[in-house]
Structure formats: C-alpha cells, structure tokens
Amino acid sequence: xxxxxxxxxxxxxxxxxxxxxxxxxYTTNDSKYSSHKEKAYTVLEDMGFKVGIRLGERLxxxxxxxxxxxxxxxxxxxxxxxxxxxxxxxxxKTNHKGTYVLHxxxxxxxxxxxxxxxxxxxxxxxxxxxxxxxxxxGCLSSLGVEAFVTAEINALPSVLFKVIEISxx
Numbered sequence: 001x002x003x004x005x006x007x008x009x010x011x012x013x014x015x016x017x018x019x020x021x022x023x024x025x026y027t028t029n030d031s032k033y034s035s036h037k038e039k040a041y042t043v044l045e046d047m048g049f050k051v052g053i054r055l056g057e058r059l060x061x062x063x064x065x066x067x068x069x070x071x072x073x074x075x076x077x078x079x080x081x082x083x084x085x086x087x088x089x090x091x092x093k094t095n096h097k098g099t100y101v102l103h104x105x106x107x108x109x110x111x112x113x114x115x116x117x118x119x120x121x122x123x124x125x126x127x128x129x130x131x132x133x134x135x136x137x138g139c140l141s142s143l144g145v146e147a148f149v150t151a152e153i154n155a156l157p158s159v160l161f162k163v164i165e166i167s168x169x
C-alpha cells in the first residue's frame with residue numbers, strides 16, 4: 001500500500017479552466033475596477049504571480065538552480081508548461097540578449113472561449129491571458145529571474161508570451 005502523504009492529488013483540467021474563467025470574469029467585472037481595467041489586470045497578474053512562485057518552488061524542489069537563463073526558460077517551456085497547461089510550448093525563440101518568445105498555438109484557457117462577436121471574444125481573450133502572464137513571471141522569480149511577461153494574441157487560441165529578462169539573482 002502506498003504512503004498517503006506521498007500521493008499527489010490532481011484536479012480535473014476542466015475544473016481548473018472553469019475556476020480560471022470565473023476568477024477572470026469576477027475580477028474584470030468587479031465594480032471596484034469597472035472604470036479602471038488596468039487595476040483588474042494588476043489584481044489578476046498578482047494572483048498569478050503568487051501561484052507561479054509556489055508552482056516554481058514545488059516543481060524545482062529536487063532540481064536546484066539552473067546554470068543560465070536559457071535553461072530556466074527551457075524548464076518553463078517543458079516541465080512547467082506541461083504541469084500548468086498539460087502540454088509543452090510549441091515554439092521558443094530568443095535573441096540571446098534576454099528576450100524570449102514562447103508560442104502556444106492552442107493555449108488552454110482560450111480554446112473554448114467564444115462570445116457573440118469576434119470583438120467581444122478578442123477583448124475577453126486579453127482578460128484571460130493576464131493571470132497566466134503572472135504565473136510565468138512568478139515561476140521565473142522563484143527561479144531567480146526577474147522579468148516582464150506580456151502576451152500577444154493574433155488569432156485565437158494562439159498566444160505569444162514575450163519574456164523580457166530584467167535581472168538574474
């Protein structure tokens with residue numbers, strides 16, 4: 001019989017998608033932020049940052065520090081991404097000067113997103129990637145890399161996450 005303390009508990013991906021969707025809707029439609037969308041984005045990004053720190057610490061508990069930032073980004077693209085979004089990043093590009101572009105052609109939180117008009121869907125998609133930018137930034141921070149993380153959506157459900165390194169601790 002296995003040790004219950006060592007068993008991992010897993011939550012269905014659909015449950016996490018619904019939780020994410022409701023969290024985004026609640027935050028962006030909160031009356032405190034109705035006139036200031038940037039404040040809602042800051043709250044979502046901060047929540048993601050805190051989650052990312054915890055995930056980064058948990059996933060690297062037995063790995064130690066990475067040799068350089070490229071190794072850290074590769075960890076994000078493979079191990080971290082598959083843990084968070086159940087797949088690897090589709091493409092990674094870098095200019096070798098501290099800027100990395102992670103392309104996910106079927107981003108989990110946008111695959112089922114559809115509203116009555118394409119404009120409404122595009123606006124909602126922007127809301128749904130803010131939390132994920134925070135998760136990525138938080139994980140990087142837990143690994144000693146301070147960075148800006150932004151997302152660009154050209155065609156749903158494809159997302160380009162741009163990571164711009166600020167410093168390495």
